[in-house]
Amino acid sequence: MRFFVILMLIFNISFVYAASKKLPESAQEIQLSFATTVKKAAPAVVNVYSRKLVAARKSVFDNDPFFKQFFGNRFGRSQPREQNSLGSGVIVDASGIVVTNHHVIKDADSVRVVMADSQEYEAEIILEDERSDLAVLKLVTKGETFTHIEFADSDKVEVGDLALAIGNPFGVGQTVTSGIVSAVARTNVGISDFQFFIQTDAAINPGNSGGALVDSLGRLIGVNTAIFTRSGGSNGIGFAIPANMVKRVVSSAKIGNRVLRPWIGAQIQSLNVEIALSLGLERPDGILVRAAHRDSPLYAAGIKRGDVISAMDGISVKNEKHFRYLWGNKQIGDSITLSILRDEQRMEYDVAMLGAPEEPPRRTAIIDGNAPFTGAEIMNISPAVIEEMSLPLGSVGVIISDININSNAQAYGFEIGDIILYVGEVEIKEVADLLQASATNRQTWRLSINRGGRIINSIVNG
Incomplete structure (x- = not known):
């Protein structure tokens, strides 16, 4: 009797389970796959090989007089070594324009691109944008045209949308993985200045960097750039730079070798719960303007300190990183509309996108001689x-x-971003001041620098 009851229970559970699932009703549904999408997109995804020569460390015996006496300069002579890296890329224009991650080709002496059909081309780097971790290459060809991927509007991507990641993980060859969009507007990833990414659970592994994240129609929704992992492999948390940002960088590459972004010229911050409540807001959405340069677009439009920016062109601003992403996708010469909250009054301001002024001129120079700053x-x-x-x-x-390798500046511990305030009693206001101060012979150097807001005073021997 117990056996019969168990059988009936299993039968009832099976019947309910089967009834809750929709079975395929046609041959087409049974054979449903992403093959058509992959055939459309995959030919435009390439392998990117970069090569650079790295100076080898000097031998500890290089400057030893004993060894020089017996071996001359032959002992310990260091030779540069070759360093290679592998990533992926996406052809985004029929003329052979390829976009990849900046970290894939950083400091490369040469770049080679291998197509899905194994054809190889040398490539020129026509734009590097470290701020977005993107780089744009141009294939060296004899006028050939190439299959390329069309851009989707990444601002319209939604959580739950299909996502296919195409690239060359671990160098095993072109690989396609599937998943969904797990999140949009993901911030605090720590990859680039524009902290705004599409998150996907499609498997992304080393070698996928610079590869394509495409939608069900084979359109580019993002460029794969990073994964969250403790093992080095995919844990189902991958990040892609949104296609709208990629499109902006590619457009800049077609007209020049740098991305000219509109200038914010203001100190802004995300709202928190306390600030939102003090302003009478229900949620901490938007950004607070803390200060604005008097030549900035915001100041010129009439936006003031203490204003809360809640939307740009009708798109709600979530936080500071979201605002910088939206702003960075605009072009100099565009006009936008910002929604503002001021003294519990809502208003709108039209803002003209302007470039940041070069005043004073940057007058780039490299310090030589024997000063601590040399190099x-x-x-x-x-x-x-x-x-x-x-x-x-x-x-x-x-x-x-910038700092040259093996220079005095590197040896003395200077860092990129250090602001030189004083050399001795001399205040450094412009490049000419530091060049003149560095040309003097000193037994000791009293230096004052600003490093990330912290003032460092030190004395070093000449």
């Missing part, structure tokens, strides 16, 4: 430099923009 590239700070290097609003003076 550092320096420039005057202007609103344009503040925007490019994400400096605090109101920064002035001279900043280190």
Whole structure:
């Protein structure tokens, strides 16, 4: 009797389970796959191989007089070594324009692109945009045209949409993985200045960087750039740079070698619960304007300190990173409408997109001689430099923009982004001041620098 009851129970459970599922009703539904989408998109996804020569460390015996006496300069002579990296890329124009991640080709001496059909082409780097972690390549061809992927409007991507990741993980060959869009507007990933990503659970692994994230129609919704992992492999948390940002960078590459973004020229911050409540808001959505440069587009439009920006062109602003992403996708010369809350009154302002002024001119120079700064590239700070290097609003003076390897500046511990305030008693207001101060012979150097808002005073021997 017990056996019969168990059988009946299993039968009833099976019947309910089967009834709750919709079975395929046609041969087409049984054979449903993403093959058509993959055939459309996959030929436009390529492998990107970059190569660079890295200076080898000097031998500890290079400057040893004993070994030099017996071996001359032959002992320990260091040779540069070759370093290769592999990533993926996406052809986005029939003329052979390829977009990939900046970290895939950073400091490369040469770049080679291998197509899905194994054809190989040399590629020129026509634009590097470290702020967005994107780079644009141009295939060196004899006039061939290429299959390319069309851009989707990534602002219309929704959580739950189908997502296919195409790339070359671990160098095993072109691979397609499927998933969904797990989240949009994902921030705090720590990859680029524009912290705004599409998250997907489609498997993304090393080698997928720069590959395509496409929708069900084979259109590009993002460029795969990073994964969250503790093991080095995919854990179902991958991030892609939205296609609208990619499209903006590619458009810039077609007309120049840098991305000219409109200038915000203001100090802004995300709202928190306390600020939102103090302003009479139900939710902490939007951004607070804390200060605005008097030459900035916001100031010129009439936006004031204490204003809350709640929307841009009708799109609700979630936080500071969302605002910077939306702003960064605009072009100089565009006009936008910002929705503002001021003294519990809602209003709208039209804002003209302007470029950051180069005043004073940056006058880039590399310091030579025997000063502690030797080998550092320096420039005057202007609103344009503040925007490019994400400096605090109101920064002035001279900043280190690059440091040569094995230089005095590197040995003394200077860092990119250091602002030189004083050399001895001399205040450094412009590049000419630091060049003149560095040309003097000193036994000791008293230095004052600003590093990330912290003032460092030090004395070093000449």
